[in-house]
Amino acid sequence: MLEEVEQWLRRRSFSCTDRPLTELLAAKRATGSRVSVVLPALNEERTIGGIVSVIRHELMTASPTALVDELVVLDSGSTDRTAPVAEAAGARVVHRDDVLPRLPALPGKGEVLWRSLLVTSGDIVCFADADLEDFSADFVSGVVGPLLTDPRLRLVKAMYDRPLGDDPAGGGRVTELVARPLLNLHWPRLAGFVQPLGGEYAARRTLLEQLPFPVGYGVELGLLIDSLHTAGLDALAQVDVGVRRHRHQDGQALGRMAAAIHHTAQLRMARGSRLVSPTLTQFERDVDGAGGAGGAAGSGGFAPRSHAVDTVERPPMREIAEYAARRAA
Template sequence: MNPITGIIITLNEQDNIQDAIASLRPVCDEIIVVDSGSQDNTVALAEAAGARVIHQSYLGDGPQKAFAVPQASHDWIFALDADERLDADAVEVVRQLELGDPRKAYRFKRRNFAGRHWIRAAGFYPDPVTRLYNRTTSGYLPKKAHSSVQAPEVIDVDAHLSHFTYRDLSHWMTRIDQLSSRDAWAMKERGVKPSTLRPTLHAITAILRKLILKGGLFQGQDGMTVAMTTAFHAYMKYAKLNELYENEQADRDA
C-alpha cells in the first residue's frame, strides 16, 4: 500500500480530536491538523497525539480542507472530519488497497449518530462520503460550504466511518444554529442574493424530500426528526442570509 497522509480540520474539537487521530493511525504514515483558532485544548491534544498542527484562519469548507494538501508528504490523502472515525472494516479495507491508480478515489458508507443512537432514517444512511483520494488528480471543490471531493473515478467500498454528529438532540439544535450561520456566510461570499420567499420554499422542499422521497414518513420518530431538523436548517440558513444583508444595509445607512 502506498503511504497516506491524514488531514483533519478543527475548531474547538478537544472532545473529538484524539479519537479522530487514533482512528487514522492504523492507515496513515502522517497526520496533519489544520486548526482555525481553537480556544480550547484542541491544538495541544493534537500535538500530544503526534499530529503536525498548521494554523489557518477559516477559509470555508473546501478551501480549508485543501489548505494542508500541498504540505503533505504523500500524494494519497485521507480527509477525515474531527467528529468522524474509521471503523474496523474501513481500516481493513484501506490496508488491502494497493492504491496504484491515482485516478481513483474511495467512497465510504457513513453511520451518523445522535448520542449513542444510530440514525438510519430519511437518507442518513448509508450517507456515502469520499475521503481517500490522490492529490495529483483529485481534491476538494473550492466551495465554502458542504464541499466534496472531485475525482476522475470514485470507487464505493463496503466499509464504514462512524460520524458522531450530535451528542444529543439539544446539541443537534445547537449545531444547526452554528452550521446555518456558516452556510449563510458562505452563500453571501459567493454572491447569493437575499429573498423573502427562499427560506420558506427551501424548508418546504427539504421536509417533502425527507418525508416522501427519502421515506421518512414511514420510518417512525427518526424519520420525522431528520425531516424536521433538515427543514429547520434550510429555513434558518436562508433567513440568516437575509439578516446578513439587512445588517450590512443598516451599517451603510448609519
C-alpha cells in the same frame, strides 16, 4: 440510469472487512505509495486526542510497514486546547494561517482541506472529521484500502449508519433533505452514494490537485460532483465502516449548511449564469422584546438574522505557484 447505479453499487461498494490490514500493507509496499491523513479541526479538544491516538497506535507504528505515513491536524483557528491536545497525542499540528500566508484564509472546512495539500506529501490523502466519537481505525484503512489495491480507483468515500438520539439512522438530515434530492435530480449517476456529504474519504493527490475546493460546507458535494466529471463514475467507490457518531448541529446551523450545499450544486448546474443572492435569513425568538419580524416591540416575536452563504471556491491546487514549485522539487 437506475441499472447503471445498481451495477456500480455491485462493483464499487465494499466493506472495511474485505481487505485485511496485512493485504493493505503488502499492496502499499508493492506500489510504494505514501498515505497522509488530514484532520480538519475547529475547537475539538474533547475528541481530537482520542482520534489521533487511535491512528497513531493502530496505523502508524515504528515499523516500515505502517499504513499511514503522516498525520496532520489542520487547525482552523481554534480558541480551545485543540492544538496542544493533538500535539500531545502525536499529531503534527499546522495552523491554517501559516499555510500559503500570501492568501488570507477564509473561514470554512473546505478552506483547510484545500490548504492541507500544501503541507502533506502522500500520494493518497485521507480526510476525517475531528468530532467523531468512538473513532475506529476503519475510518482510515477502510477508505484507503481500495486505492492501494485497485489502481483504477481515484476517490473512495466511507458509508455508515448515523444515529441521532434513539433513531439508529436519524442523522444526516441535510443529506436526506438537500444533497440526496439534488444528486438524484441533477447527477443521478451519483445516486448510489450512501453518505455523499460524509467527511471521511480518501483520494489520490493527482485527482485532488485538479479540483476546485468550495471553502465551506459545500466542499464534499463539490468534490464528489467534480470527481465524477474528471475521473468518471467507475473511478469512485464507497466502503461500509459501520457506525459514525459525532456532535450534531442545531437546526439553524443545518440551515446554513444546506444553503451552502445548494449554492455549490447550483454553481455546477449553471456555470456562467447569474446566481441568486448568497444570503440566508433565519429567525430567532426575540426574548428581549426588542421587536422584529412577526411581533411588535415589547411583545417578543421573532428577530431576523442574516448570514452570508459560503460562495468562494479555491482554484485547483496545481494552479498555485507555491504548490507547483513544491511538487517540482
